[in-house]
Amino acid sequence: DAKTTQPPSMDCAEGRAANLPCNHSTISGNEYVYWYRQIHSQGPQYIIHGLKNNETNEMASLIITEDRKSSTLILPHATLRDTAVYYCIANTGTASKLTFGTGTRLQVTL
Amino acid sequence: DAGVIQSPRHEVTEMGQEVTLRCKPISGHNSLFWYRQTMMRGLELLIYFNNNVPIDDSGMPEDRFSAKMPNASFSTLKIQPSEPRDSAVYFCASRQFTSGEKLFFGSGTQLSVL
Numbered sequence: 001d002a003k004t005t006q007p008p009s010m011d012c013a014e015g016r017a018a019n020l021p022c023n024h025s026t027i028s029g030n031e032y033v034y035w036y037r038q039i040h041s042q043g044p045q046y047i048i049h050g051l052k053n054n055e056t057n058e059m060a061s062l063i064i065t066e067d068r069k070s071s072t073l074i075l076p077h078a079t080l081r082d083t084a085v086y087y088c089i090a091n092t093g094t095a096s097k098l099t100f101g102t103g104t105r106l107q108v109t110l
Numbered sequence: 111d112a113g114v115i116q117s118p119r120h121e122v123t124e125m126g127q128e129v130t131l132r133c134k135p136i137s138g139h140n141s142l143f144w145y146r147q148t149m150m151r152g153l154e155l156l157i158y159f160n161n162n163v164p165i166d167d168s169g170m171p172e173d174r175f176s177a178k179m180p181n182a183s184f185s186t187l188k189i190q191p192s193e194p195r196d197s198a199v200y201f202c203a204s205r206q207f208t209s210g211e212k213l214f215f216g217s218g219t220q221l222s223v224l
Contacts, residue, residue, distance in 0.1 A: 016196070030154055032210065032211070034211050036213075038153075039200075041218075042215075042217065042218075043114075043201050043203070043208070043215025043216055043217055044201075044203075044213070044214060045215070046212045049210065049212070050212070051134050089211075091211050093210035093211050095153055097156060097158055097165075097166055097186075098143070098155070098211050098213060100145075100152065100153040100155075102152055103154070
């Protein structure tokens with residue numbers, strides 16, 4: 001898996017958009033960008049993934065730069081329940097192992 | 111579907127005892143993963159299976175740890191003998207090959223070795 005770099009922590013006001021960056025400058029052409037989150041004391045939860053195009057689902061949007069060296073996970077209207085550690089992972093998505101880094105701890109405040 | 115089911119939810123044992131953690135993956139999923147999480151080391155992959163066959167066990171810390179998957183609906187992670195440094199939360203996860211790396215995690219087993 002390509003190395004990913006994320007800020008250790010971020011704050012966001014409730015109701016505002018949370019934009020979580022991830023750098024993956026050495027990502028290869030066949031590696032997807034996956035995002036997971038882990039709410040305190042729970043197992044990680046899949047959020048979204050993408051290869052080249054921007055993606056959106058009911059949880060979040062994923063914006064990948066044209067050169068694919070970085071991406072941003074967007075939670076459009078953050079709530080207190082979005083407080084969690086967010087992990088960005090680069091992986092080929094071919095039934096291989098998934099390795100988690102240290103992630104970004106997002107704190108959503110009133 | 112009930113999701114990935116792990117048992118027990120909490121386990122407290124004494125050093126030297128055998129510990130067995132259990133996992134039931136989501137029906138129809140082809141892969142199963144065991145992870146361990148501590149404050150110091152974060153979330154570490156211990157081992158994963160594809161179609162009940164162990165594919166990569168390079169994360170298993172030492173011979174005291176063993177994992178089995180006798181069938182598609184059940185897996186165990188055994189620690190014998192247990193040591194205080196094994197205290198951690200152990201997560202099991204499963205996925206379908208066709209869904210790429212979309213893993214579904216269980217609620218974890220909080221293990222405390224005294």
